[in-house]
Amino acid sequence: MTQARRNSISGYLFIAPQFVGFLVFVLGPIVAVFVFSLQSRSLLTGESTFIGLQNFRRMFFEDGLFLVTMRNTLVFAGGLVPANMALALGLALALSRGRRGVGFFRTVYFAPVVTSAVAWAIVWRFLLEADRGLVNQYLSVFSITGPNWLREPGWAMLSVIVNRVLKNLGMNMVIFLAAVINVPGEYYEAATLEGANAVQRFRHVTFPHIMPTTMMVLVITLVGSFKVFDTIMLMTQGGPGHATTVLVYYIYFQGFRVFRTGYASALSVVLFVVVFALTLAQWSARKRLSHYET
Amino acid sequence: MVGRVLWIVGVLACVVAVGLFGAGAQEVEDPDAPVDLRFTVWTGADSHLQLLNSIAEDYSQENPNVSVEFATIPFADYVTNVTVQLAGADKPDAGWLVETNAPEFIQAGVARDVRSEAERYDMDDWFEPALELWRDGDRLYGLPFSTSPFLILYNVDLFEEAGVPTPRELSARGEWTWERFAEVSQAIREETGVYGFQTMDGQGFDIRVWHTLIPIMRSYGTDVWDEDNNVTLNTPEAVQAVQLFHDMVFQDESVVPPGDRSDFYVGDAAMTVGQISRVPQLEEADFEWSMAVMPEGPAGRGDVIGQAGVVAYSAGEHGDIAADFVGFMTNKENVARLAEFFPPARKSVLESEEFLAANPDIPAELMREVVADSIQVGRVLTPHVNFSEIDLESRGAFDELWRRDADVQAALDRVAEVIEPLLRQ
Structure with a gap:
């Protein structure tokens, strides 16, 4: 046996324990979900029968709620992703220079990220109460009667989006901050000597340099927004009506509240396909748009 | 070398297999084995x-x-x-x-x-x-x-402060109706600023919506559905019953509204629906409390167990x-x-x-x-073999009911539409 072959065998042996775990706890369940999606299964009775693609037919042609859910998921992502990225980038730019007090503000914006998501959502639920909530009490100082935030359809969606943006903003801010700080200073110097103003410096120096980071943040944030669950579960339970029922909450609802495990698995397959497609699309876009990737 | 590698892989596979399936192995039951x-x-x-x-x-x-x-x-x-x-x-x-x-x-x-x-x-x-x-x-x-x-738990101090007769006094006089219930609730709200009523455990607009509706509907002579699985929660009697409660919440504003956490057990509301299992929650209450039967409607008492x-x-x-x-x-x-x-x-x-x-x-x-x-x-409480689904699928439609500008008849028709096929399944 050659040395190279021997090396590769011992390499495989080293990764074996982790890989076995991956097979059993990650790949196995994923495959199982695909199998379940072709079955009618009940969590309550434990019965299962093979029904082919009927779950998918039902989803696209019979289940009106599925379409509502998809629309809500898109609205959520469409609201969250641009807001999160714009704010994170703006904060990163503002806090990248060594002014006094940047450390303090960086900490403030990052603090929600390390806060327990559950505690965060529950506290916000209190703040957004109709009469006694702090938000509405604050508004009433200016003679504004705030809505019952989590109980009225449009406001509920806005509330969960804003809530989620505030919670995760800090993480993207830190990633952007690292990218912005790493842009070599001599480029700015050169640009300034050429007479570029602040907007031009951002447009022609900063932005191209942080393009790979931007694409990565976009992928993470978008995929994360498709997978939102905890905020919805804790703040609105998908309500009022189905105004904030997003895809993952609907999967939970079908699988664990009304016990249709087969149908929930089929929904999970759709989520998997959507997230997978998004990731692939952005991967290829990233190659085309990033000039500085190493 | 290859032999050794195979041997190691084999051992690893065995360890994993035992770990995975060993736990499922059935042992012969010994009657004295600890359980x-x-x-x-x-x-x-x-x-x-x-x-x-x-x-x-x-x-x-x-x-x-x-x-x-x-x-x-x-x-x-x-x-x-x-x-x-x-x-x-x-x-x-x-x-x-x-x-x-x-x-x-x-x-x-x-x-x-x-x-x-x-x-x-x-x-x-x-x-x-x-x-x-x-x-x-x-x-x-x-x-x-x-x-x-189900019974009414009430805060005697708040009734005294508002100067209105207590549910038990009204009940003794034979005047303990849902209309009187709404009146005292409103009087308490006006006189003391405290809510007159909180739904059962504060969950009466969502997970306990049936606990809110069934008692009042029954005393108005109907129910949420009947024994033959026909929807009855949008009949004229039912609408009248729910309208009364809806007005209490959104016109009189004497009921702890949806999403608000004011709690009877700490003195934030004068009445609530409870059962005697809730009495331990009153152990540390700093107010005097008592209990009464549920109010009556046009069809008498609709006692709910x-x-x-x-x-x-x-x-x-x-x-x-x-x-x-x-x-x-x-x-x-x-x-x-x-x-x-x-x-x-x-x-x-x-x-x-x-x-x-x-x-x-x-x-x-x-x-x-x-x-x-x-x-x-x-x-x-009115049972059904499909209850989980009825309960969860109808909640979206009920959310329409719990709005200030809701048309009670229309909202209940919508609920009926949602639960009808589920009742028949």
């Missing part, structure tokens, strides 16, 4: 758990190899969590089951037949209608441990022992002990003087007037 029963409940109240544990200890005295552990799951997540646990590896053995989900669980085969175990403890003593829900032909899938009428049973899960590992414990837990002696918080469905206990004195915080006359008498005439 730990896990029993699911939705109460977390210390006083309840102490009582349950003392029953479990007595059982362990008789059966030294058995110990029972009570696992608390919050009411809102109870059915989901029990179902998931039963589908998983660490299955509970027995537990409480709420009446609304009983038909569904029984039909799905989740609960096991406990007739032979129950027959050891004087079956004729049970109040016959109370067993109806748990029976299917000759089989008995559970035994009620709590047959608990919240029933809960104990069942042995058929998926559990120690089925026979769990069933035996279910029988033991609902024998005469233990039902009498449970009666402190959970009104009994055994005639001998219900008719005893001890029951009237079972809870030291509740005077005997109240226990008779508000609890014992209501058990005789009340009916359990």
